[in-house]
Amino acid sequence: MRSRTSTWFECKIRYEKTMEDGSQKKVTELYVVDALSFTEAEASIIEEMSSYISGEFEVKDIKKAAYGEIFFSDSPSADRWYKxxxxxxxxxxxxxxxxxxxxxxxxxxxTLPGAVKSIDEVMGGTMIDYVIASIAETQIMDVFEHNQMLKKPEVDDKPEYEQDGQKAEEALQ
Incomplete structure (x- = not known):
């Protein structure tokens, strides 16, 4: 179990989904992205969903989430999100x-009891007394964390102080 504090945005995406019987149906799904602004949230959800959806889709709504921290489960069976x-x-x-x-x-x-267990696991390590006032399953399909921090520097990446292969100090001499 890990937790992540950030600025989260809830994004609704509308697209034509192929159902199990092979028919096409327009659906609207809810996703959460980590972003600093509404513009970045829109760009992020478009980039993430482009690899999952073939065909056109539309970003119908973006709103800032009412939560700032998310508890991520390590369990492979965890497929639901609870507010x-x-x-x-x-x-x-x-x-x-x-x-x-x-x-x-x-x-x-x-499951709901599994989510309660996760809360107790994370909060049990703190000294704060707490009560779970409410817990409810959401329609959120997935959460996308900001992947810019996960980018590894490339071999060609040079620090800003280098100019034309020389360090700024050497350029002044």
Missing amino acids: TKLQFITIDDKTEKEKKSNVNYLVHGS
Whole structure:
């Protein structure tokens, strides 16, 4: 189980899907992408979906997700996504009253009890008291993380301070 904090966008894609009986049907599916802006989210979902969809598709909607962190499951059977609201319980020092703060997460799992187990696994390592206020299965098909960070530098990539094969220091001499 791993978690990732980022800016997430929910993207709806509409395309013609081939059904199991061979017929074509227009469907709208929901995906989540990691991006810094709406423009980057649109470019990212188009790039990701181009390899999965043959034919035309349309980005119908993009909205910023209500969660900032996603818990990814390591289980190969995890094929569902659950929106979860956790309440963190703290004690106000001045009034000595209990205070609850709501935080939303997206959790990857194969079943509802499996998603709850994943939450407990991640949150069990923290010192914060929490309550699972709500958990619900979503229509999200998949989550695409930003792949720019995964890019390996190529052999030809040179640092910015190099000019025409010489280091900037040597160029000044």
